[in-house]
Amino acid sequence: MHPHGPALRHGGGTPVARTGANRRWMSRREIHAQTGTLPDRRPAGRAAISAPYQSRCRLLPPYLQTCLLPFGASGKALHRMGEFLTYFADLRRDAGRQLPFAALLVALGALLEGIGVLAILPFAAVITGTADTQLSRDLLGWMSQFGIDSEWSRAIALVGAFLTLLAIRGVVIWQRDTRLLSLGLGYVDRWRSKLFRAIGAADWPTVSALRRTDIEHAVTNDVARLSAGTDQLLRAGAAAAMVLVQLGIVALLSPLLLVLVGVLMGTALLFTLPLLRKANLLGERITHSGRRIHGVLGDFMASQKLARLNNAEGDFLSRFDSAVSDVRGHQLAFQKSQITARLVFQFAAGVVVLTALLVGFFVLQTPLSVLAVTMVVLARLVGPIQMIAQTGQAIANALPAYGALRGLYADLLAAAECPTARPVEAAQIGGPARLSLTDAGFTYQGQSRPVLHSVSLKIEPGEIIALSGRSGAGKTTLLDILSGLLLPSSGELEIDGALVDSEAAMRGWRSQLAYLPQDPFLFDAPLRENLVWSADNPTDEQVWHALELAGAAEFVRASRGGLETRSGERGQAFSGGERQRLCIARALLRNPRLMILDEATSALDARLENDILTRLSAMRDRFSILYVTHRRDAMIHADRVLSLEEGRIVSQ
Numbered sequence: 001m002h003p004h005g006p007a008l009r010h011g012g013g014t015p016v017a018r019t020g021a022n023r024r025w026m027s028r029r030e031i032h033a034q035t036g037t038l039p040d041r042r043p044a045g046r047a048a049i050s051a052p053y054q055s056r057c058r059l060l061p062p063y064l065q066t067c068l069l070p071f072g073a074s075g076k077a078l079h080r081m082g083e084f085l086t087y088f089a090d091l092r093r094d095a096g097r098q099l100p101f102a103a104l105l106v107a108l109g110a111l112l113e114g115i116g117v118l119a120i121l122p123f124a125a126v127i128t129g130t131a132d133t134q135l136s137r138d139l140l141g142w143m144s145q146f147g148i149d150s151e152w153s154r155a156i157a158l159v160g161a162f163l164t165l166l167a168i169r170g171v172v173i174w175q176r177d178t179r180l181l182s183l184g185l186g187y188v189d190r191w192r193s194k195l196f197r198a199i200g201a202a203d204w205p206t207v208s209a210l211r212r213t214d215i216e217h218a219v220t221n222d223v224a225r226l227s228a229g230t231d232q233l234l235r236a237g238a239a240a241a242m243v244l245v246q247l248g249i250v251a252l253l254s255p256l257l258l259v260l261v262g263v264l265m266g267t268a269l270l271f272t273l274p275l276l277r278k279a280n281l282l283g284e285r286i287t288h289s290g291r292r293i294h295g296v297l298g299d300f301m302a303s304q305k306l307a308r309l310n311n312a313e314g315d316f317l318s319r320f321d322s323a324v325s326d327v328r329g330h331q332l333a334f335q336k337s338q339i340t341a342r343l344v345f346q347f348a349a350g351v352v353v354l355t356a357l358l359v360g361f362f363v364l365q366t367p368l369s370v371l372a373v374t375m376v377v378l379a380r381l382v383g384p385i386q387m388i389a390q391t392g393q394a395i396a397n398a399l400p401a402y403g404a405l406r407g408l409y410a411d412l413l414a415a416a417e418c419p420t421a422r423p424v425e426a427a428q429i430g431g432p433a434r435l436s437l438t439d440a441g442f443t444y445q446g447q448s449r450p451v452l453h454s455v456s457l458k459i460e461p462g463e464i465i466a467l468s469g470r471s472g473a474g475k476t477t478l479l480d481i482l483s484g485l486l487l488p489s490s491g492e493l494e495i496d497g498a499l500v501d502s503e504a505a506m507r508g509w510r511s512q513l514a515y516l517p518q519d520p521f522l523f524d525a526p527l528r529e530n531l532v533w534s535a536d537n538p539t540d541e542q543v544w545h546a547l548e549l550a551g552a553a554e555f556v557r558a559s560r561g562g563l564e565t566r567s568g569e570r571g572q573a574f575s576g577g578e579r580q581r582l583c584i585a586r587a588l589l590r591n592p593r594l595m596i597l598d599e600a601t602s603a604l605d606a607r608l609e610n611d612i613l614t615r616l617s618a619m620r621d622r623f624s625i626l627y628v629t630h631r632r633d634a635m636i637h638a639d640r641v642l643s644l645e646e647g648r649i650v651s652q
C-alpha cells in the first residue's frame with residue numbers, strides 16, 4: 001500500500017447514508033440540533049432555493065395548537081407562529097450568555113423609567129402643598145426624618161434626586177441600547193458567516209446547482225431584512241418591559257384604571273392582528289421579487305457584451321423594471337398597512353386617554369395628582385405600545401427572509417462535506433500520482449440518463465494522457481470524478497492504491513492536484529494574490545519561475561505594475577490566452593501530483609500551446625498529466641490518447 005494511502009481513507013466524519021452522488025455526512029439529528037429544522041430526505045444535489053421557498057419549520061407544540069385551533073387559527077397561521085418561535089429560539093440561543101445581562105439592563109431601564117414617573121407624585125405634593133396619595137405622604141414623612149421640612153429644602157432634595165435618577169437612567173439606557181444593538185448585529189453577522197461557511201463546506205453537486213444570484217440575494221437582502229426585523233424586535237422587547245412597569249404603576253395608583261387601560265389597549269392591538277397575515281404575505285412576495293431583481297441583474301452583468309451585440313438591453317431592462325416595480329408595490333403595500341395600523345392605534349389610544357381621564361375624574365373621583373401621573377403614564381405608553389404593534393408587522397414581514405435563510409442553510413448543511421477532513425498537502429507527498437478508475441458510472445441528480453457508463457482508466461506515475469470526444473460526451477464529468485469533486489454513482493477511484501470513497505479522501509486528494517477548467521478565472525486583485533492564492537507561500541522567485549514555465553513571464557514583466565497589476569473583474573485586464581497562461585502558472589505553484597487541463601490551452605495559438613505542453617511534459621517527474629483537447633497537434637505530447645463517446649471510453 002502507498003504510504004499515504006490511509007490519509008486518503010481517513011479524516012473523520014461518518015456518512016449517514018451513501019448512495020453515489022447523493023451523500024449525507026451529517027445526520028438529520030445533527031442538522032436539527034444546529035438549525036432547528038429537519039431537511040427533506042430528498043437528495044442534496046439540487047438545492048437551488050426554489051421560489052417561493054417552502055420553509056420547513058418546527059411546528060408549534062401540540063398543546064398550543066389544540067388551544068389555538070378553536071379560535072380559528074388556520075394551519076398557515078400556526079405555521080407562521082411556529083416559524084416565529086423557531087426564529088426567537090434561534091436568536092435566544094445565539095445571544096447565549098449575553099442574554100441574561102441584556103435582560104437585566106432592560107428590566108433596570110424600565111424600572112428607572114417607572115421610578116422617574118412616580119417621582120412626579122412628591123413633586124406635585126411639594127408644589128401643591130398637599131400630599132394626596134399614600135406614597136407622597138410616606139415620602140414627605142421620610143424626608144422630614146432627615147430634617148428636610150421646608151418647601152425649598154424638599155424641592156432642592158427632590159430636584160437633586162431626580163437629576164441623579166436621570167443620570168443613572170441615562171447610563172443604564174445607553175448600556176441597554178448598545179448591548180441590544182450588538183446582540184442584533186452579532187446575530188445577523190453570524191448568519192452571514194455561517195451561510196458563507198456552509199457554502200464552502202457543501203459538496204460540489206449541491207453548490208454547482210445553486211443559482212449565484214439567489215445566494216447573493218440571501219446573503220445581502222434576506223440578511224438585511226432579518227437584521228432590520230431583529231433590531232426592531234429587540235427594541236420592542238425593551239419597550240414591552242417599559243410598558244409592563246408603567247402598567248404596574250397604573251395598577252399601584254388605581255387598579256380600576258389598569259383594567260380600563262388594559263381592555264382598551266388590547267382592543268387597539270387587536271386591530272393590528274389581521275394585518276400580520278398581510279405583512280407576512282407581502283414579505284414572501286418581497287423575497288420572491290427581490291430574487292428576481294438579483295437574477296436579472298446577474299444575467300445582465302454576465303452577458304453585457306452579448307446583450308449589446310444582440311441589442312438585447314431592452315429585454316433585460318423591461319424584466320428588471322418589472323421586478324423592481326413588483327418589489328416597490330409590495331413594499332408600498334406593507335408601508336401602507338403599517339401607516340393604517342399606526343393611525344388606527346393612535347385613534348384608539350386617544351379614546352383610551354380621554355376615557356381614562358373622564359372616568360377617573362367624574363366616576364372614580366381620582367385625586368388630581370394621580371390623574372396627572374396616569375395621563376403622563378398613558379401618554380408615555382402610546383409610543384412603546386405602537387412600536388410593539390408595528391414590530392409584530394415588521395417581524396411577520398421579515399419571517400419569509402428568515403425562512404429562506406434557514407432553508408438554504410439546512411440544505412447546505414445536509415450536503416456538507418466532512419468538516420473534519422484534513423487534506424494532505426501535496427508537498428508532503430511529492431512525486432507524480434498513480435490513478436485508477438474502475439467501472440465508473442455517473443448520473444446527475446434528477447436525471448435518468450447516465451452520463452458515464454463503466455468507465456475504466458489507469459494513469460501511471462508521470463504518464464501524459466490526452467482525452468478527446470464530442471461536446472457533451474462526458475469529459476468534464478469524468479475529470480470532475482478523477483479530481484475528487486464528484487463521487488461516482490458506481491465504480492471506484494484509487495489514488496496510489498488507496499480508495500477515494502469518502503469526503504475526507506476526496507478533499508485530501510483535491511489538495512494534491514491542480515485542475516484547470518475551461519474558463520480561466522482570476523479575481524479582481526493584484527496578480528501576485530491571484531497566483532499564490534492556492535499555493536503554500538511561494539517566494540517571488542518561484543512565482544516568476546512558474547510564470548516562465550507557463551509562458552506568461554514576458555507579458556507580466558511588460559505590464560506596468562508587474563506582479564502588482566490588478567487583473568480586473570474576472571481577469572478582464574488580460575486576454576483569454578493570457579488568463580489561461582496565468583492560471584497554468586498558478587497551477588504549477590501548487591506543486592501538484594496530477595495536472596488536469598480541461599481545454600485549458602484552447603485560447604492559445606498552436607505554437608504557444610505546443611510550447612507550453614512541451615514544458616509541462618518535461619516536468620513528468622513531478623506530476624502526471626491528463627488534458628482534454630480537440631486539436632490533433634496538441635495530442636502529440638500524450639503517451640496515450642483516449643476518446644470518450646456517449647459516456648464510454650472507445651479507444652485507448
Ligand SMILES: Nc1ncnc2c1ncn2[C@@H]1O[C@H](COP(=O)(O)OP(=O)(O)OP(=O)(O)O)[C@@H](O)[C@H]1O
Pocket residue numbers: 208444445447451469470471472473474475476477478
Ligand atoms: N450539473 C449538471 N446537471 C445535469 N446534467 C449535467 C450537468 N453537467 C453536465 N450535465 C450533462 O452531462 C452531459 C455531459 O456533460 P459534460 O460537461 O461532462 O460534457 P463534455 O464532454 O465536457 O462537453 P463539452 O466538451 O461540451 O464541455 C451533458 O449532456 C450535460 O448536459
